[in-house]
Amino acid sequence: xxxxxxxxxxxxxxxxxxxxxxxxxxxxxxxxxxxxxxxxxxxxxxxxxxxxxxxxxxxxxxxxxxxxxxxxxxxxxxxxxxxxxxxxxxxxxxxxxxxxxxxxxxxxxxxxxxxxxxxxxxxxxxxxxxxxxxxxxxxxxxxxxxxxxxxxxxxxxxxxxxxxxxxxxxxxxxxxxxxxxx
Numbered sequence: 001x002x003x004x005x006x007x008x009x010x011x012x013x014x015x016x017x018x019x020x021x022x023x024x025x026x027x028x029x030x031x032x033x034x035x036x037x038x039x040x041x042x043x044x045x046x047x048x049x050x051x052x053x054x055x056x057x058x059x060x061x062x063x064x065x066x067x068x069x070x071x072x073x074x075x076x077x078x079x080x081x082x083x084x085x086x087x088x089x090x091x092x093x094x095x096x097x098x099x100x101x102x103x104x105x106x107x108x109x110x111x112x113x114x115x116x117x118x119x120x121x122x123x124x125x126x127x128x129x130x131x132x133x134x135x136x137x138x139x140x141x142x143x144x145x146x147x148x149x150x151x152x153x154x155x156x157x158x159x160x161x162x163x164x165x166x167x168x169x170x171x172x173x174x175x176x177x178x179x180x181x182x
Contacts, residue, residue, distance in 0.1 A: 013089060020086050021086035024082055025087075027079060043060075045057070045060065045125070046080060049151070051152045052148050052151070057147075058137075061136045069133045073130065077130060081126065084122035085119055087115070087119065088115040090115075092116065098165070099168055115161045122150075128148075
């Protein structure tokens with residue numbers, strides 16, 4: 001019964017969460033992250049998929065100034081608190097939706113694990129950014145490396161989760177019509 005209800009609504013969850021996630025992502029890219037980059041002349045922490053070091057962090061935090069750091073905390077971080085959960089729900093429900101008729105459920109479990117892991121590392125990244133901003137100018141190298149590692153892990157897991165969802169969609173599209181309609 002519960003499984004039937006969950007599988008019935010995975011498509012709605014995928015589409016609904018996906019639309020909200022897209023709106024928030026576009027808002028972050030075109031407004032908050034763009035503003036942070038404009039006032040600092042630096043790429044924000046969130047947009048550095050290969051990470052950053054202590055000197056990169058110091059350069060960004062110094063260039064932001066007090067107002068820019070406050071903006072990061074009051075505008076970007078709240079949006080980036082909503083986005084990871086919405087993205088994880090979108091990716092998880094999409095892979096579950098496609099995976100309902102796939103014989104290999106490990107594929108689905110891996111997709112869900114990657115999506116959830118991506119969100120968790122995004123939250124670790126956010127905590128690191130908040131700690132760096134509050135700790136400025138006395139930010140330890142270990143804090144920077146921890147936040148940077150979370151950024152890299154988030155980027156890798158998000159990429160893998162998206163690839164897995166796309167692969168699941170391709171497999172689903174190639175299933176015989178009788179299997180898809182069930």
